Amino acid sequence: MPRRRTIAYLLSEYPGVSHTFFFREIQALRERGVLIKTASINSVVEPPDGFSSAERAETAQTYYIKSGSKLLALFRALGIAVCNPGVTLRGLREVFQLDPCNLHATTFGFFYLVEALLLGQWMRKQKCSHLHVHFAGAVATVAMITAAAWRIPYSMTVHGPDDFYHIDTYYLRRKAESASFVLCISNFCRSQLVRLVPHSLWNKFHVCPLGVDETIFFPEPREANDIFRLVSVGRLHPSKGQSVLLHAVKQLVDRGFALHLDLVGGGVDRVHLDRIVAEEGLGRFVTLHGALSNTSTRALLQGADLFVLSSFAEGVPVALMEAMAKEIACIGTVVGGIAELIRSGEEGILVAPSSVEDLSDAIAFLIEHPERRLELAKAGRARVLAKYNLSRNAALLADIFAQYGLEGGTDDE
Secondary structure, eight states: OOEEOEEEEEEEETTOGGGHHHHHHHHHHHHTTOEEEEEEEEOOOOOTTOOOHHHHHHHHTSEETTOSOHHHHHHHHHHHHHHOHHHHHHHHHHHHHHOTTOHHHHHHHHHHHHHHHHHHHHHHHHTOOEEEEESSSHHHHHHHHHHHHHTOOEEEEEOOSHHHHOTTTTTHHHHHHHSSOEEESSHHHHHHHHTTSOGGGGGGEEEOOOOBOTTTSOOOOOOOOSSEEEEEESOOOGGGTHHHHHHHHHHHHHTTOOEEEEEEOOSTTHHHHHHHHHHTTOTTTEEEEESOOHHHHHHHHHTOSEEEOOOSSOSOOHHHHHHHHTTOOEEEESOTTHHHHOOBTTTBEEEOTTOHHHHHHHHHHHHHOHHHHHHHHHHHHHHHHHHSBHHHHHHHHHHHHHHTTOSSOEEOO
């Protein structure tokens, strides 16, 4: 009897606090009949205010490759290698072809091979016949080695922007060529991939935007704030430009605006941002909340007058989509695929990245023009519902999987 094919979804950390859209994408695909098993390279770190019951249930059925003792994992991988010499030899060949003259790359390749052996064995037990991976960095390198070693097809969703700054380090050209198909979250993303490969391969790059769940992110009645409330959500990293946002807030405070910024996210730039807050005397005007669960983040958004993302580099930020879906006016920067989400002056305002003056002026304009702010907020929600709706885009994703025999297809028993 033929059976329906099962996809293994590989992620770096699942369900991750900062990437809840993975969780929703997988749930939406399952609702459409796509059979998915989940694997995560790293164990999850639960946020201080906890996971939802659905997320907690998902952790119970996810395979965590690097959980438990590293020594035990190594012994398990050695056992798999001995019992599957052909798999091991193909995996080793892939490792040595990553960057033959680079000892550092080859050394890391051996670590990836250990993970690939464990992942492939788990996929065999789960009867998964296809591997799909989100992001094109190290996690996709594990997927590529797994596919070569175990002779299974793989695909990937590419987000950017970091992938496009590390084409050689991430073996992006090799992955783009060897994957069965590639999903691109924006046309900008697709443009960065097609320039790497022959024109004959372009047809396997599919634009499939991410989406938000309109049943979770929707406008709710808001009470008028005593002061103007800004919210920004994103990992604390130099590329996210939060330092520019803090300096813009300083300018606005000096101009006499009564406002408060809620900054949500954790990351390597926390110490630097704390120092700016202290040095600029912004303690009364800025709150750095750290990483929050999606529920707590939505509660903050509920009280927001304006959402601001001051990034220097982006793909198409889901955080912007979520704020737009809640009918909050948004300001972003002209980087990556953001201009595909927000057409400046129509669904929000886009400013030059790194410009404190442009950002502070845009915020001041929307503080002073509440009617315009409301127009942009309504247009933003309409844009998300039309182009970045989870239900719509999950159906598109399921259709692409079906084109490659991953829905309604069969495996031989």
